[in-house]
Amino acid sequence: MLELAPKTYRIENADEIDSPSLLVYEERLDENLRRMIAQAGGPERLCPHVKTHKLPQVITKQLALGVHKFKAATIAEAEMCAAAGAPHVLLAHAPVGPRAERLVGLVRAFPKTGFAVIVDDAEVARHLSSVVSQASLSLDVLLDIDCGMHRSGIAPGADAEALYRLVNELPGLRAVGLHAYDGHVHDTDLAARRARCEEALTPVLALRDRLRAAGLTVARLVTGGTPTFPLLAARTDVECSPGTSVLWDYGYATTLPDLDYLCAAALLTRVTSRPLPNRLCLDLGHKSVGSEMPQPRAVVLGLEDAQLVGHSEEHLVVETPRARDYPPGTALYALPWHICPTVNLHSEVVLVQNQRAVTRWPVAARSRRITL
Numbered sequence: 001m002l003e004l005a006p007k008t009y010r011i012e013n014a015d016e017i018d019s020p021s022l023l024v025y026e027e028r029l030d031e032n033l034r035r036m037i038a039q040a041g042g043p044e045r046l047c048p049h050v051k052t053h054k055l056p057q058v059i060t061k062q063l064a065l066g067v068h069k070f071k072a073a074t075i076a077e078a079e080m081c082a083a084a085g086a087p088h089v090l091l092a093h094a095p096v097g098p099r100a101e102r103l104v105g106l107v108r109a110f111p112k113t114g115f116a117v118i119v120d121d122a123e124v125a126r127h128l129s130s131v132v133s134q135a136s137l138s139l140d141v142l143l144d145i146d147c148g149m150h151r152s153g154i155a156p157g158a159d160a161e162a163l164y165r166l167v168n169e170l171p172g173l174r175a176v177g178l179h180a181y182d183g184h185v186h187d188t189d190l191a192a193r194r195a196r197c198e199e200a201l202t203p204v205l206a207l208r209d210r211l212r213a214a215g216l217t218v219a220r221l222v223t224g225g226t227p228t229f230p231l232l233a234a235r236t237d238v239e240c241s242p243g244t245s246v247l248w249d250y251g252y253a254t255t256l257p258d259l260d261y262l263c264a265a266a267l268l269t270r271v272t273s274r275p276l277p278n279r280l281c282l283d284l285g286h287k288s289v290g291s292e293m294p295q296p297r298a299v300v301l302g303l304e305d306a307q308l309v310g311h312s313e314e315h316l317v318v319e320t321p322r323a324r325d326y327p328p329g330t331a332l333y334a335l336p337w338h339i340c341p342t343v344n345l346h347s348e349v350v351l352v353q354n355q356r357a358v359t360r361w362p363v364a365a366r367s368r369r370i371t372l
Helices: 026-040 057-063 075-083 099-109 121-134 156-167 190-213 252-256 339-343
Strands: 021-025 069-072 088-091 114-119 137-146 175-182 222-223 265-274 281-282 298-300 309-311 317-319 331-336 348-353 356-362
Touching: 021 026, 026 057, 026 121, 026 348, 057 075, 069 075, 075 088, 075 099, 075 339, 099 114, 099 121, 114 121, 121 137, 121 156, 121 175, 137 156, 156 175, 156 190, 175 190, 190 331, 265 339
Parallel strands: 021 348, 069 088, 088 114, 114 137, 137 175, 175 222
Antiparallel strands: 021 265, 265 281, 265 331, 281 317, 298 331, 309 317, 348 356
């Protein structure tokens, strides 16, 4: 249930924290990690996506809970996972251009971590094979399957079977499974979401069966995101890769009411101006909250009924008949609609324990390059 009471997110030492800042509430974060594992049926069922939080401290927490596989979108995220001690990391982004060489650098730099990557194109696979074999290394590969999102991946038909065989034969590569992201499935109605999830997964399972019947190894099927996580978790033959459930956000809390997670991140913002008796200007612009979606991009707690007037790089302007209750300098708390791009806008998060800000965590994988 979405909690909108300002007291839930208020911190006692807000006057020590400049705004806008992204706050992460450790008790809520820890509870979300426990709920993810419980929903999955065990930590071994999880391959959580790290693109939501980009924080090595979260990787450390998940490792302590028994999660050993992680999914990353960038080389920097993959490096962050490996540096934190992750035993298995899947780079879920095709290794095109210099990314293949950077991936080889990761394999060399972190020999205790097993890396895997996705491909959906024969030429990309051949280039990766050349780079990896020239380095006298080997790499696990998952075939990226388009299960209905039509963003990347190969359709689960005869061409996919041929590509899987090719990958399995290329020097330096090992075809070990399939990757299928169903990001197009996010219906609020649970029955509709379940039906679309099954529709997306069925041809992928059929492809897996055909490959196995042909004597090929298909050890892994990494699939799903946060909306379909509870549906896929009911199976025992897939690895689930939710991401947003670590921190949760106003968007999914609103559109996926059946998922029981806590908003573990909030934005500290302040009233910077009261230019009119009924108008407030907050320091919550595009540069501090994910703005790739239509409004509302955040809900300001206590001002849920305020009317949006404008949103620009550094400013959020609202109108409310209660503006006189919020003089300049007033600290407020806002829940972002989409937490993933919001985290990416902040170089650090402020960790909150027992309603007090206690330290700062650098958002390590916000950078496109850490060392490699």
